[in-house]
Amino acid sequence: MLWYVIRRLLLVIPTLAGVAVAVFFLIRVMPGDVVVVKLRADGADVSEETIRAERKRLGLDKPLYVQFSDYMVGLAHLDLGKSLWTGDSVNKEIAIRVPVSFQIAVMASIIAVLIAIPLGTVSALYRDTWIDHSVRVLAVSGLAIPSFWLGMLIILMLLMMFNWLPKIGYVSIFEDPIANLSVTIWPAVSVGYRYAAVATRMMRSALLEVMREDYIRTARAKGVWMRLIMRRHALRNALLPVVTVIGLEFAFLIGGLVVTEQVFNINGIGKLFVDATTRGDFNLIQGLVLFIATMFIFVNLIVDLLYAWLDPRIRLS
Amino acid sequence: MQRLFVCALTVGAALAATSAADAQTPKRGGILNFGVVAEPPNYDCHGSTTFALVHPIAPHYSLLVKFDGKDYPKVVPDLAESWTVAPDGMTYTFKIRIGVKFHDGSPLTADDIKASYDRIIDPPQGVISIRKAYYADLLVEAPNPTSVVFKLKNPMAGVLEALASPFNCIYSAKKLQENPRYPETQIMGSGAFTFVEHVKGSSWEGKRFEGYFQQGKPLLDGFKIFFVKSGAVVPGILGGQFDAEFRGRNPSERGQLLDKMKDNLTVHEGTWVNNLMLVFNTTRKPFDDIKVRQALSMAIDRWGGSEALSRISILKFVGGVMRPGYAMSLPEAELVKLPGYAKDINKSRDDARKLLEAAGLKDFKFKLLNRNIPEPYTPAGVYSIDQWRRIGVAVEHEQLETKLYQDRVANGDFDVAVEFQADFMDDPTAQFSKFLTKKTSPSGYSGHTDSKIDEMYIKQRQTMDVAERTKLVREMERYSLTQAYSVPILWWQRIIAYNKKIKGWHMTPSHYLWQDLTEVWLDQ
Numbered sequence: 001m002l003w004y005v006i007r008r009l010l011l012v013i014p015t016l017a018g019v020a021v022a023v024f025f026l027i028r029v030m031p032g033d034v035v036v037v038k039l040r041a042d043g044a045d046v047s048e049e050t051i052r053a054e055r056k057r058l059g060l061d062k063p064l065y066v067q068f069s070d071y072m073v074g075l076a077h078l079d080l081g082k083s084l085w086t087g088d089s090v091n092k093e094i095a096i097r098v099p100v101s102f103q104i105a106v107m108a109s110i111i112a113v114l115i116a117i118p119l120g121t122v123s124a125l126y127r128d129t130w131i132d133h134s135v136r137v138l139a140v141s142g143l144a145i146p147s148f149w150l151g152m153l154i155i156l157m158l159l160m161m162f163n164w165l166p167k168i169g170y171v172s173i174f175e176d177p178i179a180n181l182s183v184t185i186w187p188a189v190s191v192g193y194r195y196a197a198v199a200t201r202m203m204r205s206a207l208l209e210v211m212r213e214d215y216i217r218t219a220r221a222k223g224v225w226m227r228l229i230m231r232r233h234a235l236r237n238a239l240l241p242v243v244t245v246i247g248l249e250f251a252f253l254i255g256g257l258v259v260t261e262q263v264f265n266i267n268g269i270g271k272l273f274v275d276a277t278t279r280g281d282f283n284l285i286q287g288l289v290l291f292i293a294t295m296f297i298f299v300n301l302i303v304d305l306l307y308a309w310l311d312p313r314i315r316l317s
Numbered sequence: 318m319q320r321l322f323v324c325a326l327t328v329g330a331a332l333a334a335t336s337a338a339d340a341q342t343p344k345r346g347g348i349l350n351f352g353v354v355a356e357p358p359n360y361d362c363h364g365s366t367t368f369a370l371v372h373p374i375a376p377h378y379s380l381l382v383k384f385d386g387k388d389y390p391k392v393v394p395d396l397a398e399s400w401t402v403a404p405d406g407m408t409y410t411f412k413i414r415i416g417v418k419f420h421d422g423s424p425l426t427a428d429d430i431k432a433s434y435d436r437i438i439d440p441p442q443g444v445i446s447i448r449k450a451y452y453a454d455l456l457v458e459a460p461n462p463t464s465v466v467f468k469l470k471n472p473m474a475g476v477l478e479a480l481a482s483p484f485n486c487i488y489s490a491k492k493l494q495e496n497p498r499y500p501e502t503q504i505m506g507s508g509a510f511t512f513v514e515h516v517k518g519s520s521w522e523g524k525r526f527e528g529y530f531q532q533g534k535p536l537l538d539g540f541k542i543f544f545v546k547s548g549a550v551v552p553g554i555l556g557g558q559f560d561a562e563f564r565g566r567n568p569s570e571r572g573q574l575l576d577k578m579k580d581n582l583t584v585h586e587g588t589w590v591n592n593l594m595l596v597f598n599t600t601r602k603p604f605d606d607i608k609v610r611q612a613l614s615m616a617i618d619r620w621g622g623s624e625a626l627s628r629i630s631i632l633k634f635v636g637g638v639m640r641p642g643y644a645m646s647l648p649e650a651e652l653v654k655l656p657g658y659a660k661d662i663n664k665s666r667d668d669a670r671k672l673l674e675a676a677g678l679k680d681f682k683f684k685l686l687n688r689n690i691p692e693p694y695t696p697a698g699v700y701s702i703d704q705w706r707r708i709g710v711a712v713e714h715e716q717l718e719t720k721l722y723q724d725r726v727a728n729g730d731f732d733v734a735v736e737f738q739a740d741f742m743d744d745p746t747a748q749f750s751k752f753l754t755k756k757t758s759p760s761g762y763s764g765h766t767d768s769k770i771d772e773m774y775i776k777q778r779q780t781m782d783v784a785e786r787t788k789l790v791r792e793m794e795r796y797s798l799t800q801a802y803s804v805p806i807l808w809w810q811r812i813i814a815y816n817k818k819i820k821g822w823h824m825t826p827s828h829y830l831w832q833d834l835t836e837v838w839l840d841q
Binding site: 031032033034036037038039040041042043044045046047048050051053054057085086087088093096097155158159163164165167168169170262265267271272278279280 | 358359366367368443445446447449450501502516517518519520543545546549552553555556557558559591718719720721723724725727736737738739740747750751758759760
């Protein structure tokens with residue numbers, strides 16, 4: 001197991017290097033110039049000389065291969081460079097936004113697990129009854145309703161019914177847990193619902209498949225209690241695909257809450273990504289892509305390790 | 318209609334209440350919470366063009382002189398106590414206040430003002446000064462600690478107005494000497510509020526500077542800004558997160574706020590020094606033909622559009638190159654004689670069809686390049702296309718995100734583009750930049766090479782006599798609108814709605830001005 005983890009961790013380096021090279025060249029194919037957006041977006045009559053001076057200051061006048069080698073050397077020192085928009089380090093820009101995005105992703109995952117596993121199980125156990133139908137309606141609604149729309153409904157409901165809105169701005173949960181939760185719970189619920197819907201359907205179908213297996217039938221024929229069958233045999237096996245879905249969704253949520261963050265005015269990774277892309281801030285886009293790729297790689301590793309825990313037959317090493 | 322009437326009454330009542338409130342004795346204390354719909358890239362006024370910088374930063378810095386929010390476009394003293402102008406208009410001498418301190422306690426003298434203006438006019442290596450060319454005719458001297466002298470190399474009209482730019486923050490000469498780029502990352506001015514904190518992507522805070530040079534000011538204990546998306550402003554005000562947003566809201570948002578807040582809302586409305594214009598790419602056929610450009614301008618019913626669009630967007634006022642109502646703008650009686658401004662739209666469209674026919678165009682089609690920003694770009698684009706359809710011209714609306722749009726416009730890769738004009742003041746030298754040739758102005762996107770406009774532009778800039786200059790500006794406006802290289806569609810309406818408890822804030826036609834918050838107070 002230890003060797004497996006070490007091998008996987010070593011593989012992270014070439015994977016990220018590949019991502020870094022691809023993203024460096026791909027984003028430079030995009031039209032648009034961050035300097036023009038920065039200096040002329042408000043309609044100002046900015047001279048070409050000023051534009052050239054700013055490009056020089058940001059190092060955008062250097063040949064592409066020089067920019068690339070500077071970037072790779074920086075990367076080797078874990079330095080993602082400076083944002084072309086703010087001039088601050090990309091590491092700092094990302095670090096400011098990580099806590100809130102990470103917390104919402106964790107909370108949404110908890111909400112999804114708490115909803116999906118019991119509902120998916122009940123739905124499978126009571127297949128084709130009103131309980132199953134109700135759960136399926138709930139799950140399909142979750143898939144059909146976009147998270148941002150649900151978010152807007154939540155905001156309107158809070159405003160209309162209670163004349164209250166969550167505070168703007170993020171406070172650490174360790175500083176003020178109540179203020180923190182009053183800000184983060186609503187986006188977590190709005191994305192957690194969709195996330196739960198995906199996991200519920202996966203849980204239901206996986207459990208239905210497992211319940212048809214010979215070893216379940218044998219256990220039932222032997223008169224083993226249903227509760228015991230579920231706990232010992234069915235649930236653990238059915239959880240394997242659910243864990244994959246939850247893991248991938250978690251990694252996606254770290255950087256993928258683009259619209260939901262806008263709706264709730266959350267200063268997270270998704271909002272930063274949108275801003276960086278619309279401004280053409282190459283350095284920040286590169287940093288964000290690498291960060292999200294890293295998250296996916298590590299979440300996949302954790303999912304693989306969980307597989308081994310859930311199913312001892314899987315020999316990772 | 319009834320709803321509109323009720324709204325109008327409520328606005329009227331709110332405005333009346335504001336006037337009454339102005340007579341109240343200002344109260345000291347409290348934190349002003351307001352929203353700003355964009356965030357500054359860095360903190361350097363001299364290298365910026367955006368209101369996103371002015372709204373958070375103006376309370377921290379003093380200017381040499383500033384526009385009076387209560388009596389725009391009057392220029393009033395800030396760091397300058399008074400000034401004199403030489404009879405030939407070529408020398409401006411400012412007497413600087415004594416006892417002004419920077420936030421670090423160091424004294425502010427004429428040297429700081431000279432150093433700041435030198436940084437604008439001739440920036441050291443690595444420093445970006447956006448308005449370097451605008452001030453190129455100025456030479457700054459500081460003969461003693463309380464005097465600053467601006468000498469003009471060439472005659473220049475509107476010097477005082479140019480010096481009142483909200484972007485001309487006064488920095489510490491000593492700190493600039495240590496690091497000319499310090500204003501990018503640090504806030505250290507002599508304004509009414511000291512800097513407390515900027516939480517990136519989230520908020521900005523300032524607190525009262527006890528050593529501020531105006532006695533008894535500021536009245537607020539501090540201010541807090543929330544950086545929010547535009548769509549979050551109304552919910553933010555209704556939900557009590559903050560009490561105002563000082564750039565501008567649209568009529569629908571004003572209606573929502575009035576519906577909910579009723580008497581607790583103050584609303585200001587007026588013209589805005591911003592407009593949307595059509596830029597014809599004269600380097601492409603058939604837009605090099607004056608008949609085609611005039612026909613396309615004449616097809617647009619600006620007067621009817623004003624009525625219809627002002628209900629759903631911030632587009633409202635019919636005007637030429639200069640803001641309607643501004644002293645130097647063309648009077649309406651003259652404007653209606655120009656192509657595209659006639660009130661009889663049917664006749665105007667008949668003439669437009671004839672012009673297209675004379676230009677040999679049948680089944681004329683082209684693309685209108687626009688930003689994908691819903692307010693006010695989309696309504697302006699959709700409206701223009703509908704107007705052109707009425708003279709048999711088919712137009713495809715191509716809306717791109719700002720970065721891509723700017724790339725296309727800068728490279729001349731468009732037929733007709735919806736461009737905007739915005740500046741902190743009405744001065745013609747600023748307002749005409751997009752109507753000039755590319756040789757004279759980097760934003761002469763129409764690509765025309767008509768040097769007559771440039772000559773008129775330089776002449777008006779060098780004419781110090783106001784009456785003479787007004788004559789020249791109007792002549793230039795008539796010529797520009799007749800040549801129609803670029804033509805305004807409509808000017809914007811500025812609507813500011815905020816919680817009634819905010820007092821002492823006055824609306825100017827520019828969202829860049831009067832944001833130092835020195836006179837703002839809270840009635841609570």
